[in-house]
Amino acid sequence: MPAARIASLLPSATEIVAALGLADRLVGVTHECDTPPEVRALPKLTRSLLPPVLSSREIDRAVAASLRGDAHTVYELDSALLQALEPDVVLTQALCDVCAVPYAAVEGAVCTMPRAARVVSLDPENLEGIFACIEQAAAALGVPERGEGLAGRLRGELARIRAAAARRGGERPTVFLCEWLDPLFCGGHWVPEMVESAGGRDVFGRAGEPSRRVAWEELAAADPDVIVLSPCGFSAEETMRRFPEFAGAHPGWQQLRAVREGRLFAVDANGYFSRPGPRVVEGVRILAAALWGPDTSSPLPANTLFRLGPGGEWERVA
Template sequence: MRIVSLLPSLTEICWALGLADELVGVTHECDYPPLVRCKPRVTRSLLPPNLSHAEIDAAVRERTAARLPLYALDTELLATLQPDLILTQALCPVCAISIDDVCQLAATLPGPPRVLSVEPTTLEEILISVELVARETGRERTARAIVSALRQRLAWISARLAGRTEEPRVVCLEWLEPPIVAGHWVPEMVAAAGGRDVLGIAGQPSYTVTWDQVAAAEPDILVAMPCGYTLSETVDLAHQLLGHPIIQSIPAVQRGALWAVDASAYFSRPGPRVVRGVEILAAILHPERCSSDVQRLAVPVRTGTPLAPA
């Protein structure tokens, strides 16, 4: 079978299922595992290069409002790859090529290839998505083992947190300029880690707020997880916010509990590694109960602290 993945999370699922050799094309954003960078890339971004954090948000909003695409699909390369299966999603227009465009193109290719749209909005649906891809590719047995292992890790966290009396108030931001509250599966990740997400709505889309609203929510923990940014880049962005008077008034910032994490690796992509994201959050929220290598995977951002290593 020849597979083209148009979403990094689906690429990760394919790799976990042992489909590396069948994966013949990926997106320009697919970077995990590292060997995937050797695969042909069938997409590219249409945003201008070297935009600031705020400029990226403005450009995305402008193109989305005008119904303009954010990505270009290399149709000639895709035809050359002759896929049997194209994996995509319709959940987020900012994350991937329009599914309508994918289906229209697929209909013109020899075969034509099947198009599978995988659109999880919750933690449970992320686990189910592994099984969905497995059914399409004949890897059901492998999927059962993967999902069982992931459930066991979540169960271990739940057992470690049993009987706790503290439930920290948490706000997770998937963008910082302007602040955008992380939705879909992220509030569930917070709950699984023993916290209460006071702004995010489980299973619902992310949404834009003001820093005044973030301050009014009085979070004990503030987690910066901007989509598409590395840990070191996120630490840098978060440092730039610390001089803002309203941000300084947020309880989490005052107590040195502004944390930067790698969103692409553990939070924003609905793939197997979100369970590691839950483990990271649990270590941040309840370090006395859950241990994790957070010095490498999460960084507290405080005035005067150094940037994270690249």
């Protein structure tokens, strides 16, 4: 029997629950959960501890200070609300303390609840890990067959994208997927594999490994064919709005080959790259469109891919 009351402390977990057909069983979500739209009205179990208006550089400094201090997080869990909602299952993660409420805080809150709840930690490090987490969540929620079906469909779609990229032949374009604008970070964990699956060669990221800081000198020396701006947690619109932070911090950016050749892109990182959930395969399709041009037979979701034009204006690709 499916779990009756589910608390999700991850936007990706919320999307997984919905994709499994259990959105009506959700009793609480995070302040960042926005997909599907109906979850936005649910009680919010978390809040950000960061001021609402910070530059990319200021956010990086605040996160670093939090990790050096006692907090080890930039989020706060409403333990009292979690207890009041009385969930049967709590979905969370232990992979990244700056991406969500730390696992220890969740475990501590659940231990004080009068009604026992099962804590399920979803911690993928690569694309197959994401599919396995979908199956893990489905099993914990009492619908294992739905998880197997969903994960199987996603694996099949990814295989088709990879096969299409392989058929192109020739040398793969080099790619810098920028996971933070200032300072620069490359993508980590599943993101480099997304680049490879789309037919590119990630110049800095390594599949299964965390993201890391990239010095401007490294980027200038690598001078990749394609640059994809995909700052963690930002939509494409927010990335474009913040683009002056990238440009202002790196005066030589206009000399990069990707910029000169019109191959600097902004994507919806929040929906399709940062969240290890069902939409990640769509993220691979978005990357493939950036590398090779859109597939007109299969339109991409709206407002997910933009290109910086020769006059400095952003042009919508999808």
